[in-house]
Amino acid sequence: MCEFCLKHGEGKKWYLEARNYSEDLASDVNRRQMITEFFEHPEAASKFIEKTERLQTLPKFVREWFVYLITRKQKKIHYGQVVPIEDVEKIFELTNSIVRVACYCRYSTLGKEKRYCYGISLSPEGNVAEIVAGLGDSFLTGPDTSGFEKLTREEALEAFRKHEREGLCHTVWTFRTPFIGGICNCDRSDCWAMRFTLSQGVPIMFRAEYVGQIEADACNGCRECLRQCQFGALTWSASNKKAVIDQRWCYGCGICRSVCKEKAITLVERARCPVAANLW
Numbered sequence: 001m002c003e004f005c006l007k008h009g010e011g012k013k014w015y016l017e018a019r020n021y022s023e024d025l026a027s028d029v030n031r032r033q034m035i036t037e038f039f040e041h042p043e044a045a046s047k048f049i050e051k052t053e054r055l056q057t058l059p060k061f062v063r064e065w066f067v068y069l070i071t072r073k074q075k076k077i078h079y080g081q082v083v084p085i086e087d088v089e090k091i092f093e094l095t096n097s098i099v100r101v102a103c104y105c106r107y108s109t110l111g112k113e114k115r116y117c118y119g120i121s122l123s124p125e126g127n128v129a130e131i132v133a134g135l136g137d138s139f140l141t142g143p144d145t146s147g148f149e150k151l152t153r154e155e156a157l158e159a160f161r162k163h164e165r166e167g168l169c170h171t172v173w174t175f176r177t178p179f180i181g182g183i184c185n186c187d188r189s190d191c192w193a194m195r196f197t198l199s200q201g202v203p204i205m206f207r208a209e210y211v212g213q214i215e216a217d218a219c220n221g222c223r224e225c226l227r228q229c230q231f232g233a234l235t236w237s238a239s240n241k242k243a244v245i246d247q248r249w250c251y252g253c254g255i256c257r258s259v260c261k262e263k264a265i266t267l268v269e270r271a272r273c274p275v276a277a278n279l280w
């Protein structure tokens with residue numbers, strides 16, 4: 001289990017612990033302030049990205065020190081984890097409100113409204129949505145948006161299945177850990193957290209509690225899965241004419257599984273996979 005499970009999950013996966021979505025946590029003054037500033041100033045993320053891109057120019061030991069500091073801070077403030085769709089479904093069963101909103105990252109990187117993010121809450125009105133609704137000039141509530149879309153669990157799950165077919169990776173996010181306010185659907189080019197984590201080597205999110213595994217006998221070598229993986233974990237064996245997952249690189253998102261018509265791909269618990277058990 002990841003360190004958040006140990007600290008905030010009481011022996012379970014931390015994002016399946018109802019307390020981490022509670023109104024009690026959402027009512028914390030510092031947390032509300034953080035959420036307010038986060039959504040009021042999406043341009044701050046762009047500036048942060050620009051600054052961290054300069055990390056590549058620093059000597060290795062200086063860079064590693066900054067990476068350590070940034071990651072430590074992000075773990076406290078806004079950190080995520082990849083979750084497969086079956087765990088998204090369990091999260092939806094836990095919560096009482098699902099609200100679809102414009103994606104913060106895509107707004108700050110592309111300047112466009114793309115509705116790939118979901119506020120989730122134990123409160124029927126939605127904790128984060130209720131806070132953000134008070135921000136008159138927020139990008140989420142400005143004149144070009146149609147406001148928040150409240151979805152039923154079934155509608156939200158259907159939308160997530162569509163995102164999965166699009167090849168997007170589901171991730172949970174904290175607003176001052178351990179409070180979880182949302183689930184996003186990320187890709188490497190537009191999502192700043194994925195870019196940090198994968199392209200710049202600054203971890204802003206954990207891998208899933210799972211890893212992918214291919215049943216070689218079931219694989220017909222169609223290569224459909226190779227196009228889905230955003231993490232570089234899938235390769236092609238020319239000699240066997242089969243797809244292969246390198247579990248050391250696998251984030252356990254399950255997106256490859258969703259396109260495999262042969263059902264050759266499964267997710268297994270990361271803890272039971274010796275080469276990946278301690279890779280987060």
Ligand code: SF4
Binds near residue numbers: 262263265
């Ligand atoms: S999609 Fe399935 S059958 Fe096709 S290559 Fe990948 S694992 Fe094999």
Ligand code: SF4
Binds near residue numbers: 230
């Ligand atoms: S190989 Fe791993 S990281 Fe890549 S799509 Fe499949 S489950 Fe996700």
